[in-house]
Amino acid sequence: MILKKGTQVKVISGKDKGKTGEILEISRKLNKVKVKSVGIVKRHLKPTKENKGGIISKESFIHQSNVVNIDLKKKDNKKKVDKK
Numbered sequence: 578m579i580l581k582k583g584t585q586v587k588v589i590s591g592k593d594k595g596k597t598g599e600i601l602e603i604s605r606k607l608n609k610v611k612v613k614s615v616g617i618v619k620r621h622l623k624p625t626k627e628n629k630g631g632i633i634s635k636e637s638f639i640h641q642s643n644v645v646n647i648d649l650k651k652k653d654n655k656k657k658v659d660k661k
Contacts, residue, residue, distance in 0.1 A: 578646060580610060586644040588615055593639075597647060601636065609638035 580586070580603060587597045593615045602611040616637045624630030 578641070580641060580644075580646065585647040586610070586612060587647050588612070588639070588643055589645050590643045591616075591639060602638075604638060607638070608641050610641050610644060611636050611638050612644065615639065
């Protein structure tokens, strides 16, 4: 499966099953992807001069086997329609 930054994917398993989003980051070494608004976790940040600190929600990595590329499905459907 070809996964690139910016492609639309759908989560097929896990707590966020059925959600769709755009790939923000890919970790090829760990075979994981970070998808926009999927896999939200809370992190406690210590206040610094630049940051206020507190509890921040952000995306975490999910395994690439738990996502399927939506863009490829749309292209496949168009090809099937053209052939008929």
